[in-house]
Amino acid sequence: MADDVTGKVKEVKLSENVEEYLEQLLVFEENGDTLVRISQVSEGLGISPPSAVQMLKKLEARGLVNYRRREGVQLTEEGRRVATQIIRNHRLIETLMKTTLEKDVDENVVCGLEHHMTKEFADAICTLLNHPRTCPHGNQIPGGECCTRKNR
Numbered sequence: 707m708a709d710d711v712t713g714k715v716k717e718v719k720l721s722e723n724v725e726e727y728l729e730q731l732l733v734f735e736e737n738g739d740t741l742v743r744i745s746q747v748s749e750g751l752g753i754s755p756p757s758a759v760q761m762l763k764k765l766e767a768r769g770l771v772n773y774r775r776r777e778g779v780q781l782t783e784e785g786r787r788v789a790t791q792i793i794r795n796h797r798l799i800e801t802l803m804k805t806t807l808e809k810d811v812d813e814n815v816v817c818g819l820e821h822h823m824t825k826e827f828a829d830a831i832c833t834l835l836n837h838p839r840t841c842p843h844g845n846q847i848p849g850g851e852c853c854t855r856k857n858r
Contacts, residue, residue, distance in 0.1 A: 732789035741778040797841035
C-alpha cells in the first residue's frame, strides 16, 4: 500500500499470479495447515517446487508471507487480508452463478473474475445474494463490510 497526495492509503494492485499463491495458502490454512510445505504449494498450483520457492521468496520480500527454508510458508497478516478478499470474491461469484444465474460453476470464469472485483462490487453481489454464508461447494464465504452493516 502507498499513500496518495490526500494522505489516504491506496491499494497496490497485485498480479493475478501473486493473488493465486495467496489464495492457495489460505485454502491450506482453512484446512488446518498452519505451515504449508513447498510441495503442497507446487502441487496445488501445478508448478515445480523451485518455481514455487522463487515466488514465495518474492512474496516474503513484499511482506505477504513468512518463508522458512526446508520448513514451509505461512501468510502474514497482510497476505491473509489479500487472500481473504480473493477467496471472498471467488466464492461470491460461484454463488451468483449457481443460485441467481442458475449456471454450473465454471472455475475458469470464476478465476478470471475474482481478480478484477473491487470490494464495493463484492459487497454489492453479497447484498444481492442476501449475505450468503457458504458457497455452492459448502465453503465459508468471508464476510465483508456489507455483512457488518447488515448486522448492526
